[in-house]
Amino acid sequence: MTGSWYAQRFRPDGGITAEGLRNQLGRPALSLPTVLVRESAQNSWDAKADGARTVDFTMELATVGPAQLNAWRSLLSTGMPSVPPEVFPLRPALREMNLRYLSVSDRGTKGLGGPTRSDYAADAGHRNWLSFVLNSGEARDTEGGGGTYGYGKGVFFLASAVGTVLIYTRFKDDAGALRTRFIGSSLWASYTSGDRPFTGRHWWGVAQDDHCEPLVDAAADEVVRALGLPRFEADETGTTVTIIEPNLLDPTVPEEEAQQLPPEEAGRYLADAMGWNLWPLALEGRRRRLNPRMVVSGAPVAIPGEDNDAVIASFAAAYRRLQTPDGELVECKRPRRLLARFAVERTFGAKSRSKAASDLGLVDDLTEGEAPHHVCLMRTPELVVRYVPGPPAPHRDIGYAAVLRVEDDLDATFAKSEPPTHDAWIDSQLHGQEATFVRVARRRTKDRLDEIAGARKNTIVAGDQPVGSVARKLGHLLAGVSASGTGVGGPAVQLAAGSTTAGGFGSLLGGGPGGGGGSAGSGARAGGARRGSGRPRLEGLPHFVESEGGTVLEQRVRLPGRGRFVASVHVVTGDGKLESDPYAGAVVPSVIGWRSEVGTLLAGDTVDADVPCEVTLLVRPVVDATLDISVAVAAP
Amino acid sequence: MSVRTYPYRTPTADRVVADSWVRVSTSDVEIFGGPLEGWDYATDLHLRRSVVVDCDGVRSDAGLRTDIPIRICVRSRPSSSLIRTLEATVPLAAGGRQSITLDVVVAGRNLAGAVTMETVLELAEDVVEPAPFTAARASSMLWRDEAAASLDGDSGLLPVAPVSFSAAGLPPGAAWYVSLDTARWEWAAMGSLLVLLNTDNPAVNAALEDPTTAGARSLLDTLEVDLVTDLVGRAVEDERFRDSYLAAGDEDSPDDDFSLGSLVRALVRVRLAQPNESVDEALSRLRELRAGDPSYYRAAVQHGLGYPRSEVG
Amino acid sequence: MSRLYPRLLPGAASRRFKDLQVMGPQPPKEGEEPSLADAVFAATGGTRVTGPDLTKVRFDLVERASASGFPTQRSRTGYAEFDVSVARYLHGACGMVPGEAAQRSVWSYFGLVLVPDICAWRYPANETRGFLDDRFVGADLTRHTLGRLWLRAHLLFDDGVGDPYGLIVALGEADMDQILARRLDVAASPALVREIVRAHRDDPRAGSGPKDRDVLRDSLKRLLRLAAFLDLDSLSRHQLASLVHEARDSSRRTLESR
Structure with a gap:
């Protein structure tokens, strides 16, 4: 058995036109390839089979090989409506030698089972075929499904330059047997032919009077084999949607000027789009994960992810932190409700440069690249809803990658706020508390981003006018809290250090050379204060005197009375301390002795007195050495 | 010796x-x-x-x-x-x-x-x-x-920075902006309080040049009263301040942690509290005043600071 | 315009140091800005650094430390590389005026809030005393893990030559510490320090006779005596160089004769 085309007529009670269906998706803010990746992956994720750990999601861009070209032409021409190409553009496309297609396959998914005609009742679990192939706009019935609208599949038709896709699916029927189905579907423009109006929806399959049935099982498999499209291995289930003549215009140039991307570039773009939109589902270690793959003419293309892209790795790190204590709670105060969790990862030097990231608003300058300054919004399905930019960090190389994930119990609320393309949260679509929740989450996120970027205020650069005197005039306001330590040089540690050095070598020199200025002379004065205390006192300053044995230093000393006194002399070093560790072979000064008032000389450093008297201490000086001379009461 | x-x-x-x-x-x-x-x-x-x-x-x-x-x-x-x-x-x-x-x-x-x-x-x-x-x-x-x-005495300096408001995106004709950067009351006052002075404003510039002129003194007196009005007002309004610094209950505990919250308490104790009024009582009174009659609240701050402080001339 | 860095007042610094002894270094959490709790800024005199600025400084320091083995590997050569690259960085790229960099409390913030993990890597706890406080708390500029590096760069900064930090690599840590320890005299005159380092680096007799390090140390002691009565700051570079050479020649001669 083989198939042929079936054209849908308007029924007496009306019907939706092909144009109407095509327009349902609206005009997405994102580029078509990005939307295709997001919507098709979401469809696949929502369709994951019970118990499957991994959903394989593969896009394959290829050209129909010469061996298969005849099969494509003969099979898909069968029963083709006799209408002009404007309303059925597949006809001229089939004559092309380079017939391209993009197949989107998921495995580990349920496949499209259930009734094949919409006038038969089917319960919730059995509507996959109906909702994917026939109906549109009906609510999802999948727990944690990515969207509340059934528009996801519309993008496949938009993505085909000829409005035509081929659907091949395998599922388990109620008896547990593996079944396959194949159907073509075309959606372009309504028209009138032979006075009869047609909706513009066509199916290629087993045409009936009032609808079209798919080819099934062996017949379906045979057609797919003949067309050379991806098939099923072993007991795999899932769906492959093949987009004929995919519309892959360069999204970085205006639509009017855009050219079809060469296959390698298109594949690169789609691979990047998978990485940037699907990374949360693709993370290793998830309980159930999506495994995205991109193949161009049989060759795999790497998908950017946690392992090979620094920016995605940063978002992933933030995502992983959500459930740890580092995850911040985003709460609404009135009514009190936990709305979402938030986490952020700082980035340094990580920059995005891909066109797909640019499409998501992550990068403006594709040549230089850009550090991320975004929060990735997500909810229960953990697909990227959107990257919302925050203020850039002040340094080019610094960025931040944040993730905001809505709490599961608010998933429906936030889902409702999304437009059909699931790329924003719009509270005007909601009412009452639900609107508040969306608004509060958005505002708190914005505040956080401002904070993270350091953009609470504009970057403020202080001028160079001295303002200290003004600060001082107003300083009394701080009286309660500004003990020393808050001024520029305040802390006690510094004051201590200051006082040490302020009294450094200079003032220690005391009654030294020239007596110094007003601040010198502390040594002599300190001595004066001790007058009569029983200690020896140095009178005046030492001076150099030439003598037979060379130059000596003489210092007058007043001895207070009976007792033994000892003199010592040391080298002073630049830090004002006495030298403790002279250089090798250093000459050190020495005490020569004492000369009494009557001129007798006593050698050695000690002297005895019976009564108060004045003596002269003789010291042997050293070239290039400042000296410290002291006299003390000798230890008994 | x-x-x-x-x-x-x-x-x-x-x-x-x-x-x-x-x-x-x-x-x-x-x-x-x-x-x-x-x-x-x-x-x-x-x-x-x-x-x-x-x-x-x-x-x-x-x-x-x-x-x-x-x-x-x-x-x-x-x-x-x-x-x-x-x-x-x-x-x-x-x-x-x-x-x-x-x-x-x-x-x-x-x-x-x-x-x-x-x-x-x-x-x-x-x-x-x-x-x-x-x-x-x-x-x-x-x-x-x-x-x-x-280089700096024992008394404090109020954190001040000269800034070109037009360059900083602040109202270009303003005289000053009291920046409470984080509104975290428990952080050090010297870290989170900063008064930005607009160097585009001729009167401010003149006051920076020579803060001893009559014009400058009167400007700074006004800044002072504005700052205190703002700071205390924001504190009494803020539940985070009230949680940590008002319901403390321990009136005798010294406000010695240099925090912004303690600065507010100190200002109230020294300048704004009435005789025989505790700091907590004064804060509550100021809060009610501010809510009920903001003009009276401002007048109370002016009174507390003795505004204008400078002698005329 | 200078940048004002946060400062940790002595009370907060000693509290945090006690915590460090007990719990080990608590660097800023990944993705969070370094805490400004307890931090104060100078009242006036520059532009306060922002949280992102501090994050960047931390990142830059971590990057440099990582290149030298942080956090797991510790080696003499790693430490030497770290010292050199961080000295350049702190002095050349952080926008601190010398007055600000000389504030001990700024270094307390670095050591106890911004990069305690790096300081703990550079100067690990020892078995008897744990971490040494002066490596973390900014009490002595010549001892603090990072303050000493800034000081080193500041003293050796040689404006007007190709690489103004070229002298940093000329002396090892121990030798440099010898000089830094003489802060009130020798190290108070950067021009003299530079001549000392230059003469040490360029000594044609290096490697023969007495150990280079002994010559350096002995000559420093000679210069210390001179510093007690000479105004070293008014001497020309040439005069300083000849003082240093004279001291080195004398030391070398004396040491050789032993």
Whole structure:
């Protein structure tokens, strides 16, 4: 058995036109390839089979090989409506030698089972075929499904330059047997032919009077084999949607000027789009994960992810932190409700440069690249809803990658706020508390981003006018809290250090050379204060005197009375301390002795007195050495 | 006790007569020595002193020939880094009495803590064939003195930054902006409070130039009352402040943690509380006042601060 | 315009140091800005650094430390590389005026809030005393893990030559510490320090006779005596160089004769 085309007529009670269906998706803010990746992956994720750990999601861009070209032409021409190409553009496309297609396959998914005609009742679990192939706009019935609208599949038709896709699916029927189905579907423009109006929806399959049935099982498999499209291995289930003549215009140039991307570039773009939109589902270690793959003419293309892209790795790190204590709670105060969790990862030097990231608003300058300054919004399905930019960090190389994930119990609320393309949260679509929740989450996120970027205020650069005197005039306001330590040089540690050095070598020199200025002379004065205390006192300053044995230093000393006194002399070093560790072979000064008032000389450093008297201490000086001379009461 | 001596003869004290350093600023002249009011890194210290040197006497006391060149050098040394900077060198080649004026500008960026100014009379060159134990090496110090001043006194400085509001995206004609950066009351006041002064505003600029004029004083008085009104008002409104600083219940606990919240309590205690009113009571009263009659609240702050503080004229 | 860095007042610094002894270093959490709790800024005199600025400084320091083995590997050569690259960085790229960098409390913030993990890697706890407080708390600029590096760069900064930080690599840590320890005299004159380092680096007799390090240390002691009566700051570079050479020659001769 083989198939042929079936054209849908308007029924007496009306019907939706092909144009109407095509327009349902609206005009997405994102580029078509990005939307295709997001919507098709979401469809696949929502369709994951019970118990499957991994959903394989593969896009394959290829050209129909010469061996298969005849099969494509003969099979898909069968029963083709006799209408002009404007309303059925597949006809001229089939004559092309380079017939391209993009197949989107998921495995580990349920496949499209259930009734094949919409006038038969089917319960919730059995509507996959109906909702994917026939109906549109009906609510999802999948727990944690990515969207509340059934528009996801519309993008496949938009993505085909000829409005035509081929659907091949395998599922388990109620008896547990593996079944396959194949159907073509075309959606372009309504028209009138032979006075009869047609909706513009066509199916290629087993045409009936009032609808079209798919080819099934062996017949379906045979057609797919003949067309050379991806098939099923072993007991795999899932769906492959093949987009004929995919519309892959360069999204970085205006639509009017855009050219079809060469296959390698298109594949690169789609691979990047998978990485940037699907990374949360693709993370290793998830309980159930999506495994995205991109193949161009049989060759795999790497998908950017946690392992090979620094920016995605940063978002992933933030995502992983959500459930740890580092995850911040985003709460609404009135009514009190936990709305979402938030986490952020700082980035340094990580920059995005891909066109797909640019499409998501992550990068403006594709040549230089850009550090991320975004929060990735997500909810229960953990697909990227959107990257919302925050203020850039002040340094080019610094960025931040944040993730905001809505709490599961608010998933429906936030889902409702999304437009059909699931790329924003719009509270005007909601009412009452639900609107508040969306608004509060958005505002708190914005505040956080401002904070993270350091953009609470504009970057403020202080001028160079001295303002200290003004600060001082107003300083009394701080009286309660500004003990020393808050001024520029305040802390006690510094004051201590200051006082040490302020009294450094200079003032220690005391009654030294020239007596110094007003601040010198502390040594002599300190001595004066001790007058009569029983200690020896140095009178005046030492001076150099030439003598037979060379130059000596003489210092007058007043001895207070009976007792033994000892003199010592040391080298002073630049830090004002006495030298403790002279250089090798250093000459050190020495005490020569004492000369009494009557001129007798006593050698050695000690002297005895019976009564108060004045003596002269003789010291042997050293070239290039400042000296410290002291006299003390000798230890008994 | 001990004395110290350089390894060469030095002049007697009366050979050099030096006046005190004075600080030269736009508004007045003050003796250098006390705390330098209102210094910051952007403030260069302009100092001046005159010194009279009996050059012949110096040389003869020091045992130097009359042709030996001497000079005066000035160096500065902050207590923080202890790194010295040569600020001036004045040669004194001639004999007789020489009177010189030392005029130095010490760069503010190098300073912190306290600064010590050293004045040194020294040999300008090495001496060929010196007599024993006379100064011989260039830069041998013959006389020196030093004077130190603390760069900031014991009382506090209110954190202030001069900012071009037009460049910063703030209302360009404004005079100031009280920035409570994080509104985290438990953080140090000196970290989270900052008053931005608009350098685009001529009156503000004039006040920065010379804060002692009548116009400047009146402007600053107004800033003061505005700041306190704002700060206390925001505190009493903020539940985070009330949680941590109002319901404390322990009236006697000292507000000694330097936090912004403690600053508010201190301001209220010192300026705004009525006789026999506790800080907590005053805060509650101010809050009610502000909610019920904001104008009266402002008047209460003006009263508490004695606004305007400056005498007229 | 200078940048004002946060400062940790002595009370907060000692509290945090106690915590460090007990719990080990608590660096800023990944993705969070370094805490400004307890931090104060100078009232006036520059532009306060922002949280992102501090994050950047931390990142830069971590990057440099990582290149030298942080956090797991510790080696003499790693430490030496770290010291050199961080000295350059702190002095050349952080926008601190010397007055600000000389504030001990700024270094307390670095050591106890911004990069305690790096300081703990550079100066690990020892078995008897644990972490040494002066490596973390800014009490002595010559001892603090990072403050000493800034000081080193500041003293050796040689404006007007190709690489103004070229002298940093000329001396090892122990030798440099010898000089830094003489802060009130020798190290108070950066020009003298540079001549000392230059003479050490360029000594044609290096490697023969007495150990280079002994020559350096002995000559430093000679210079210390001179510093007590010479105004080293008014000497020309040439005069300083000849003082240093004279001291080195004398030391070398004396040491050789032993």
